[in-house]
Structures are given as C-alpha cells and as structure tokens.
Amino acid sequence: MDGAAVHAALAALVGDAHVLPSPALTDSTGRDVGRPRWVVQPGSTAEVVALVQLCRERRIVIVPVGSRTAYWSPLRLDNSVAVDVSRLHRLEVANGVVRAGAGWPVRLLDQALRRGGAHLPLHPDAFGDTQLGSLVATACTSGIGMGSGSWGQILTGVEWVSGAGTAMWTGAADRSGVAPFMREGRPELTSLLLGSEGGLGIVTELAFRRRPPPWRMRLSGQAPSVLPLFPLGAELAGVYDTFRVQRTSRGSGEWTVDVWVVSTFSAREAAERAVEVARRLRIAGVSVRAPEAETAAARTGRSPDYDERWNGPLNGLGDFLARASLRGVDVNAPWSAAEAVLHVLENLVAAQVAAGVSESRLAMYAAPDFVNFGVHATVLPGESWSDEDDTPTYDALLALPVIPYRVGRRWPRGSADALGSRDVLRALKSACDPDGILAPGVGPWS
Numbered sequence: 001m002d003g004a005a006v007h008a009a010l011a012a013l014v015g016d017a018h019v020l021p022s023p024a025l026t027d028s029t030g031r032d033v034g035r036p037r038w039v040v041q042p043g044s045t046a047e048v049v050a051l052v053q054l055c056r057e058r059r060i061v062i063v064p065v066g067s068r069t070a071y072w073s074p075l076r077l078d079n080s081v082a083v084d085v086s087r088l089h090r091l092e093v094a095n096g097v098v099r100a101g102a103g104w105p106v107r108l109l110d111q112a113l114r115r116g117g118a119h120l121p122l123h124p125d126a127f128g129d130t131q132l133g134s135l136v137a138t139a140c141t142s143g144i145g146m147g148s149g150s151w152g153q154i155l156t157g158v159e160w161v162s163g164a165g166t167a168m169w170t171g172a173a174d175r176s177g178v179a180p181f182m183r184e185g186r187p188e189l190t191s192l193l194l195g196s197e198g199g200l201g202i203v204t205e206l207a208f209r210r211r212p213p214p215w216r217m218r219l220s221g222q223a224p225s226v227l228p229l230f231p232l233g234a235e236l237a238g239v240y241d242t243f244r245v246q247r248t249s250r251g252s253g254e255w256t257v258d259v260w261v262v263s264t265f266s267a268r269e270a271a272e273r274a275v276e277v278a279r280r281l282r283i284a285g286v287s288v289r290a291p292e293a294e295t296a297a298a299r300t301g302r303s304p305d306y307d308e309r310w311n312g313p314l315n316g317l318g319d320f321l322a323r324a325s326l327r328g329v330d331v332n333a334p335w336s337a338a339e340a341v342l343h344v345l346e347n348l349v350a351a352q353v354a355a356g357v358s359e360s361r362l363a364m365y366a367a368p369d370f371v372n373f374g375v376h377a378t379v380l381p382g383e384s385w386s387d388e389d390d391t392p393t394y395d396a397l398l399a400l401p402v403i404p405y406r407v408g409r410r411w412p413r414g415s416a417d418a419l420g421s422r423d424v425l426r427a428l429k430s431a432c433d434p435d436g437i438l439a440p441g442v443g444p445w446s
C-alpha cells in the first residue's frame with residue numbers, strides 16, 4: 001500500500017481533518033524526534049482500535065504522542081503514525097469515580113473538576129498543557145500534590161488499546177459493563193502501564209477516585225541546608241500535599257522551601273496544622289514566612305492564587321520553548337539514599353554551571369515513602385549541554401538504590417537491567433505488541 005492509499009485508509013477511519021501531515025518535530029530539549037508520516041487524531045477508543053489494527057496489518061510504526069515535553073527521549077517519530085489523543089476528552093463523575101479521556105490538558109481538567117467540587121490530586125510542576133494520558137505513560141511521581149500519593153496510588157483503572165489492537169480496561173472495569181470502582185482483588189494490569197512510555201499500548205481513558213479539593217495553607221521560606229529537611233518529608237506524611245525544596249544555580253545559594261499543608265476536613269484544621277509544620281520547619285533551619293490560606297476562589301480553580309500552582313499561563317510552554325530548551329535528569333530514591341543522590345546531583349549542577357549553562361534547578365519533591373529529585377537546566381541559545389555530558393551522573397546514580405525513573409533512550413543501555421525482571425518485561429512487550437509496532441526502542445522494553 002503506498003502513502004496515498006494509507007492516507008486514504010486513515011482518513012476513512014478518523015476523518016480527513018484529523019490526519020495531519022507533519023514536519024520534523026522537536027521535543028522540549030530541542031532534540032529532533034523525527035518526522036512522522038502523519039499525526040492522527042482519533043475521536044474515540046473504537047477509532048484508536050481501528051487505527052492500531054490498520055497499522056498492524058501494514059506493519060507501520062505507531063507512537064502515542066502528547067505535548068512532546070518529555071526530556072528523556074522516549075519519542076522517535078520518523079516514518080511513524082503519531083497518535084495524538086487530544087480529541088479524547090470525555091468527562092464523567094459518577095459513584096465517587098472520575099472517568100476522564102486521556103487527551104485532557106491537565107490544567108483544564110483540574111479546573112473542570114474543581115467546578116464540580118473535585119480536583120486532580122497530582123500534576124507536573126509545569127504549565128498544565130500536557131495530557132492526562134501521559135501521567136500514566138510517564139508514571140508521574142514528581143510535581144504538585146506528591147503528598148497525595150503517586151498516580152499509581154490514585155488510579156482506579158485505565159482504558160487502553162494494546163499493540164495487538166485490543167481495547168481493555170484494567171481494574172474492576174475489566175469485567176465488561178462494570179464501573180471502574182477499584183483495582184485490588186486479583187492480578188490486574190494497571191501498574192504495568194505506569195512508565196510504559198507508549199511501548200505497551202495507547203492510553204485512552206483514566207479512572208480515579210473523586211477527591212474533594214483539600215483546604216490548603218501555604219508555607220514558604222528559605223533554608224541554608226536541605227539535609228535537616230529529609231526526616232520531615234516522611235514524618236509529616238498526611239499533612240502536606242506538596243513539599244518542594246529547590247535551588248537554582250542563579251540563586252543566593254539558599255534553598256527555597258514550599259510546603260502546602262492540607263486538611264480534607266476544614267480550613268481551621270489546615271490552619272492549626274500549618275502552625276505546627278511551621279514550627280517544625282523552623283527547628284530544621286527554615287526561615288518561614290507567615291502561613292497564607294488559599295482562597296475559596298482558588299479551591300474552585302478561579303483566581304490568581306489558583307494560577308500560582310502552575311509555572312505560568314496555559315500555553316506558557318510555547319513561550320518557554322521559544323526562548324530556551326530543557327535538559328533534565330530525574331530519579332526516585334528511598335529517603336535513606338537521599339543524601340547520596342543529592343551529592344550526585346549537586347555535582348551535575350556544578351558541571352553545568354562550569355560549562356556555561358546559566359540556569360540549573362535542583363529540586364526535591366517529598367512523598368511520604370520516597371523522594372523525587374530532578375535537575376532541570378534551562379539552556380539558552382549559545383549555551384550547550386550534550387547528552388554525553390550526563391553520562392557521569394547516570395553512572396553515579398546507577399551505583400545507588402534508585403529507580404531509573406523515565407528510561408526513554410537517555411539512561412545507559414544496561415540501566416534497564418536495574419528495572420529487574422527483564423525476561424518478563426520482554427515477554428509482556430511481545431504479548432501486548434506482537435509485531436513490535438508500538439514505539440520501538442523505548443528503554444524498558446528493548
């Protein structure tokens with residue numbers, strides 16, 4: 001089948017307006033991620049199924065793609081059909097469970113949920129343009145809301161289409177006709193999709209428990225050292241939804257500390273907790289400013305202090321990428337390894353500064369049972385930081401008890417072994433993607 005015939009077949013499936021020719025694309029690091037043959041925007045799960053089946057018959061590579069903000073190089077789009085699920089934005093809240101299409105931009109979804117007295121408990125600490133489905137595909141365990149649990153803990157189930165072209169639900173809803181009310185009870189697949197980076201299937205819908213937005217008190221301050229804060233991250237579990245500590249290479253050398261103390265019960269309880277958390281932070285050396293209560297309008301997603309939970313305006317990503325590109329290394333570690341990881345990442349920041357990168361941010365997001373660290377360098381025109389420059393950092397991290405979070409193609413080849421169960425992972429890949437057409441070459445599966 002030639003290109004015109006494939007185009008006609010795709011258009012017959014999803015409509016001509018949703019089969020888009022594409023130029024060569026780049027990601028948020030400025031790397032070339034290749035030129036897809038077409039970007040296709042299915043309008044339903046049934047269309048995703050038909051699309052995968054067509055690509056399977058024709059042996060065409062198919063790669064799910066969101067806003068291309070992943071900086072660990074999971075995307076290779078050359079000659080592929082790139083599947084953009086942005087038209088999948090169904091939203092239903094029933095029986096205490098939210099079901100939302102994978103194409104929702106996370107910020108718009110959070111606002112829609114807040115209008116109905118719910119919220120999105122965890123999202124990237126970014127602009128909010130990225131897609132809901134990628135929170136599963138990238139196993140989102142960093143950002144705003146980490147005290148509420150990771151996406152793995154939040155999910156009740158996932159609807160997805162495998163590389164074999166079969167649509168299915170994980171969790172309770174894998175029994176046809178049953179609403180996705182829980183995950184537990186028998187072996188099920190949700191966890192396998194977390195961090196699958198497009199290699200097992202295309203995520204089309206998520207289900208998670210409806211959670212009312214908590215009452216929130218914001219504590220901010222500066223600290224000369226991050227070490228005394230490590231024990232607090234775990235000890236204060238259940239009291240904060242966000243515990244972020246960061247320092248940029250342009251900064252004063254002090255760490256900026258933001259702890260958002262919450263109560264699901266009342267504003268008064270949140271305020272009382274904030275007094276105690278402020279006291280504990282002061283003992284740990286943080287100069288804390290007076291606690292600020294989030295406004296009622298912010299709880300409904302409609303005020304400037306709501307917008308402060310994001311890095312900038314929706315679509316701010318485009319402005320950011322017009323002036324800079326991002327280089328990042330992320331890692332998840334147990335609290336016991338936090339100091340060793342910090343040391344490795346401080347060396348990375350120092351190397352970036354020495355190489356002339358003007359802004360490199362080292363951030364720590366606390367979760368009750370682990371800590372996420374990331375170094376994000378904003379690379380301006382005229383500055384450079386190559387993939388090879390990260391090699392000593394990856395080597396040093398692999399000697400520690402960390403998860404090689406977000407493998408993509410950035411972690412060294414052998415690092416996938418650190419994920420364990422290689423044979424089982426390969427068997428899983430061939431069961432879910434028998435012809436190897438889905439995002440070939442992504443680290444965990446290659």
Ligand SMILES: Cc1cc2nc3c(=O)[nH]c(=O)nc-3n(C[C@H](O)[C@H](O)[C@H](O)COP(=O)(O)OP(=O)(O)OC[C@H]3O[C@@H](n4cnc5c(N)ncnc54)[C@H](O)[C@@H]3O)c2cc1C
Binds near residue numbers: 068123
């Ligand atoms: C300034 C900045 C700050 C960031 N901060 C954070 C942060 O705090 N926390 C965080 O977690 N991340 C952060 N990121 C990284 C990134 O934005 C997120 O991981 C985001 O969730 C990726 O979404 P995306 O739509 O851009 O996905 P893409 O980059 O387009 O894709 C990422 C991966 O997901 C797969 N994928 C996408 N959609 C689907 C689908 N429907 N089904 C199956 N696979 C799919 C792709 O194939 C690819 O492997 C940041 C990035 C930037 C640029």
